[in-house]
Amino acid sequence: MELKEQINETKKRPEMGQAASPTQVHEEEPRRKIDNYQLYRAAHLPSTGRVEPFLKAFDQALNHELYRFPLRTYLETCAKCGNCILQCHLTCDDASNKSYLPPIRSDLLRKVYKKRYTLSGKLLGRLVGAEDLTEEMIDEMYESFYRCTMCRRCALECPMGVDNSLITRVGRVCLSAADMVPHNFRISVESQLHGPARNTSAIPEKAFVDTVEFLNEEMEEMTGLPIRFPINKKGAEMLYLAPVSDYIMEADTLMGCAMTFYAAGADWTIATGPASDAINYGLFYDDRRLQQILEQLYEAVKALEVKRLVMGECGHATKTQKIFSEYFGGKLPFEITTMFDVTAEYIRTGKIRLDPGRNTELVTLHDPCNLSRMGGISETLRFVLKSAVSNFVEMEPHGEENFCCGGGGGTVGFEEIYDFRMEVAGRKKAEQLRQTGARIVAAPCANCKKQLRELIDYHKLEMEVLGIHDLVAKALVLGSQDEEGPSKRVSS
Numbered sequence: 001m002e003l004k005e006q007i008n009e010t011k012k013r014p015e016m017g018q019a020a021s022p023t024q025v026h027e028e029e030p031r032r033k034i035d036n037y038q039l040y041r042a043a044h045l046p047s048t049g050r051v052e053p054f055l056k057a058f059d060q061a062l063n064h065e066l067y068r069f070p071l072r073t074y075l076e077t078c079a080k081c082g083n084c085i086l087q088c089h090l091t092c093d094d095a096s097n098k099s100y101l102p103p104i105r106s107d108l109l110r111k112v113y114k115k116r117y118t119l120s121g122k123l124l125g126r127l128v129g130a131e132d133l134t135e136e137m138i139d140e141m142y143e144s145f146y147r148c149t150m151c152r153r154c155a156l157e158c159p160m161g162v163d164n165s166l167i168t169r170v171g172r173v174c175l176s177a178a179d180m181v182p183h184n185f186r187i188s189v190e191s192q193l194h195g196p197a198r199n200t201s202a203i204p205e206k207a208f209v210d211t212v213e214f215l216n217e218e219m220e221e222m223t224g225l226p227i228r229f230p231i232n233k234k235g236a237e238m239l240y241l242a243p244v245s246d247y248i249m250e251a252d253t254l255m256g257c258a259m260t261f262y263a264a265g266a267d268w269t270i271a272t273g274p275a276s277d278a279i280n281y282g283l284f285y286d287d288r289r290l291q292q293i294l295e296q297l298y299e300a301v302k303a304l305e306v307k308r309l310v311m312g313e314c315g316h317a318t319k320t321q322k323i324f325s326e327y328f329g330g331k332l333p334f335e336i337t338t339m340f341d342v343t344a345e346y347i348r349t350g351k352i353r354l355d356p357g358r359n360t361e362l363v364t365l366h367d368p369c370n371l372s373r374m375g376g377i378s379e380t381l382r383f384v385l386k387s388a389v390s391n392f393v394e395m396e397p398h399g400e401e402n403f404c405c406g407g408g409g410g411t412v413g414f415e416e417i418y419d420f421r422m423e424v425a426g427r428k429k430a431e432q433l434r435q436t437g438a439r440i441v442a443a444p445c446a447n448c449k450k451q452l453r454e455l456i457d458y459h460k461l462e463m464e465v466l467g468i469h470d471l472v473a474k475a476l477v478l479g480s481q482d483e484e485g486p487s488k489r490v491s492s
């Protein structure tokens with residue numbers, strides 16, 4: 001299917017309350033069993049020769065300047081109090097599956113640490129919970145570390161300050177060294193680093209440009225204004241960087257951002273090639289890949305000579321830039337910010353005007369973990385959203401304490417654990433959504449949007465998922481002639 005057709009398909013979203021997702025197969029087919037080793041079997045991974053490379057990577061992580069201190073502390077410190085079990089969306093309502101419990105998961109790596117690095121572990125072995133790494137333990141780790149969504153909610157309440165998500169991440173890094181990498185990560189990163197189009201979805205440059213031209217036509221049709229996505233404009237003040245999947249799945253979010261820039265009279269551009277895609281799956285499993293993707297991106301951004309890199313609606317991509325840009329990119333000749341900060345600045349300075357009366361349905365906000373808990377911009381998200389809608393309700397809990405959508409840490413891309421994502425990882429989020437009574441959930445992250453749409457279908461919720469800038473676009477007042485309101489201006 002052509003990209004333009006795919007966009008049209010995704011724009012034909014189901015009416016609220018109607019089930020329309022192709023993933024909603026649970027009524028027609030017998031329920032698939034949630035078992036262990038779904039991920040392992042689906043991935044066709046090696047089964048031998050993994051212990052040595054795993055341990056080598058573990059040794060490196062334990063001596064790495066970024067991880068050395070926290071990792072050793074977290075591996076040596078766990079009181080087994082169980083507070084984290086009550087905070088984790090996988091286990092807070094049902095702790096019966098031991099393999100989902102955060103301290104049990106972290107113990108998989110902790111056992112190896114104790115045996116290899118502590119005197120008591122070397123002398124007393126299993127008596128003190130120390131074990132030599134085996135091939136079977138590697139299989140178990142693969143299943144377990146790819147169930148944790150690395151959301152860091154458990155770290156909020158740990159009396160010992162343990163961050164189980166760091167242990168998960170280092171576990172995934174060691175698994176990667178042993179060639180244990182989920183298939184979708186492997187092919188996406190290969191396409192981004194070595195494919196002809198240099199993006200995770202392998203969208204050829206011509207198709208990308210055709211898509212952008214199609215969006216230009218859509219915006220002109222909606223608004224009557226010549227709103228355009230500038231492409232590869234050298235020396236522009238800002239480069240807008242969205243996940244490339246948005247060009248297939250989230251046309252309304254992209255157009256909302258373009259319309260915001262237009263209304264503010266901004267000097268901006270998007271790019272083809274490596275700077276067309278914000279995604280960095282290296283964050284989830286491999287520092288070397290993470291660094292290579294960042295270096296490739298920064299080379300392209302520098303060539304465009306922009307002053308600011310503006311991250312689109314994407315949690316993990318934003319976290320990657322906020323946390324790792326300086327470490328892996330060095331001193332960069334451009335500032336890194338987010339579209340939410342830019343839009344907030346436009347609202348505060350009066351560069352754009354929003355009419356919240358154009359979005360009257362009850363809206364709630366899903367806080368992506370990477371933006372609110374780890375990115376510190378939950379208030380900015382709220383400021384922008386509340387400026388664009390007239391009827392807002394908070395999810396409980398929210399902000400830094402919000403629950404993960406259930407598809408974080410890259411797991412949203414694992415179709416083999418769809419039922420796990422719906423019934424275990426997403427259970428708490430579905431309950432939160434239902435309790436708001438909202439008709440719209442704003443989710444400012446591409447991964448969260450996908451997981452939430454699937455949850456809404458699966459749990460039969462009367463809601464739809466939009467990006468924050470989908471709603472900003474509807475509320476934007478685009479000049480004195482713009483009196484017609486959203487129903488005339490913006491299709492949905």
Ligand code: SF4
Nearest residue numbers: 078079081082084158
């Ligand atoms: S809350 Fe902290 S100390 Fe308690 S079991 Fe969890 S990781 Fe261990």
Ligand code: SF4
Nearest residue numbers: 088148149151152154
């Ligand atoms: S990081 Fe999130 S998913 Fe992983 S154990 Fe902690 S709360 Fe659970």
